[in-house]
Amino acid sequence: MSFDLPPQTTTPLLGLGFSVPDKQSLADYYVGKSLNQVRTPRLVVDRAVVKRNCERLGAIAKRQNVKVRVHVKTHKTIEATAIELESANTDAIVVSTLAEAFYMIQSDLVKSGLLKDVLLGLPISPDKFDDLFTLADQVETISIFIDHDQTLDALETYYRQRFGEDTNVKVNVFFKVECGNARAGAAIHNEDSLALARRLVSSPILNVKGLYTHAGQSYACRDTETAIAALQSERDAAIAYQAYLRENGIQIEACSIGATPTVMAAGLADPSVLQGVTELHAGAFAFMDRQQVATSLAADADVAITVASRIASRYPERRSILLDAGALAFSKDPAPQGGFGEIVGKEHWKLNKVAQEHGVVTEVPLEDFADAPVGKLYQVRPNHCCLTAACYEFFLVVEGGEQIVDVWVPVRGW
Ligand SMILES: Cc1ncc(COP(=O)(O)O)c(C=O)c1O
Structure with a gap:
């Protein structure tokens, strides 16, 4: 079916004057300083913890005999991607x-052979096809999600305009299906999805790489048993759907599932739990946060990032302390433990209110004020690492202590 294509849009990273901050200039200024010497708020990444988390991910995949695919949106940096690829052996x-795709593909990660396979983890809107085909020439494999007929209509129309009747160039596609997260993904066991799956596997321009599900619902787990059950239920839904497709003459062999809580659960579950699954994917795993600690599968010590912030003012009469970091430093994402973050070493303080640049700590015991002068620096464990990291143009990197050893620059924008 022909589709009325929208105009093609461009990633601003490509020659429109938009670029990331210069790592070298930032490193020249920050490396060697201690956290107490830098302007706050600022995101601090403990590289040793990132490495340990990624090694854990690699060990889980090895134990379960599956491939890993790491979601780099959590940090959007080349350095953390390199650690993930090396440590998780993928x-x-x-x-x-x-923007993330261009940043990673045009970095040394591809040249060095570390990065070969990139998946755009959101169903692609048809204004972005030009950039997709530009990227396809720069990396071994780039894949997209399709979960709706119209996306395929649009892609086929675009493809015909670009390549005519020639079908030599194949577009790699994962069939994104919904197994409990109700965010993206086609409904399973539904006539429209079955028709779409049939179109996908019979299209001469597509190479169908597998089913893909994402278990975002597993963030609600509070113990190992429910996390293993969530993993099992996602796996069962995906594998049952694969079998249903097969009964209807549609072969989609590979199956990629996961989210950080269920991937952590896979580290504890019997290997049979993943029977039929070929790939696990995780993103927050590298940094972790209070939401992951709330699942009970990660500990405070696994959280690799903190927000460095200072006491801007103090109000003993209302047992309150004001931080120089607010919603633009922490994000407004919640965590089951409450508050907008947790102050390392002062876990009994409550960061209960944030405005744009204000963080309001309440319930501070009177005796704590003696050691809490204005200007004092604290590190705050964030609720959701992806959203908190997204607040910063660059990250200060430490290795276990307070001394800055590197600066990582994430890519921003779309
Ligand atoms: C498509 C997709 N895959 C994988 C992930 C990784 O999930 P998590 O960060 O829970 O590991 C996400 C996160 O939103 C996602 O959208």
Whole structure:
């Protein structure tokens, strides 16, 4: 079916004057300083913890005998991607924006052979096809999600305009299906999805790489048993759907499932739990946060990032302390433990209110004020690492202590 294509849009990273901050200039200024010498708020990444988390991910995949695909949207940096690929022993990533795709593909990660396989982790809107085909020439494999007929209509129309009747160039596609998260993905066991799956596997321009589900619902788990059950239920839904497709003459062999809580659960579950699954994917795993601690599968010590912030003022009469970091430093994402973050070493303080640049700590015991002068620096464990990291143009990197050893620059925008 022909589709009325929208105009093609461009990733601003490509020659429109938009670029990321210069790492070298930032490193020249920050490396060697201690956290107490830098302007706050600022995101601090403990590289040793990132590495340990990614090694854990690699060990889980090895134990379960599956491939890993790391979602780099959590940090959007080349350095953390390199750690993930090396430590988790993979060459495959998911990105959530084309800016991330360009940034990673045009970095040394591809040249060095570390990165070979990129998946755009959001169903692609048809204004972005030009950039998709530009990227396809720069990396071994780039794949997209399709979960709706119209996307395929649009792609086929675009493809015909670009390549005519020639079908030599194949577009790699994962069939994104919904197994409990109700965010993206086609409904399973539904006539329209079955028709779409049939179109996908019979299209001469597509190479169908597998089913893909994402268990975002597993963030609600509060113990190992429910996390293993969530993993099992996602796996069962995906594998049952694969079997249903097969009964209807549609072969989609590979199956990629996961989210950080269920991937952590896979580290504890019997290997049979993943029977039929070929790939696990995780993103927040690299950084972790209070939401992951709330699942009970990660500990405070696994959280690799904190927000460095200072006491801007103090109000003993209302047992309150004001931080120089607010919603633009922490994000407004909640965590089951309450508050907008947790102050390391002062876990009994409550960061209960944030405005744009204000963080309001309440319930501070009177005796704590003696050691809490204005200007004092604290590190705050964030609720959701992806959203908190997204607040910063660059990250200060430490390795266990307070001394800055590197600066990582994420890519921003779309
Ligand atoms: C498509 C897709 N895959 C994988 C992930 C990784 O999930 P998590 O960060 O829970 O590991 C996400 C996160 O939103 C996602 O959207």
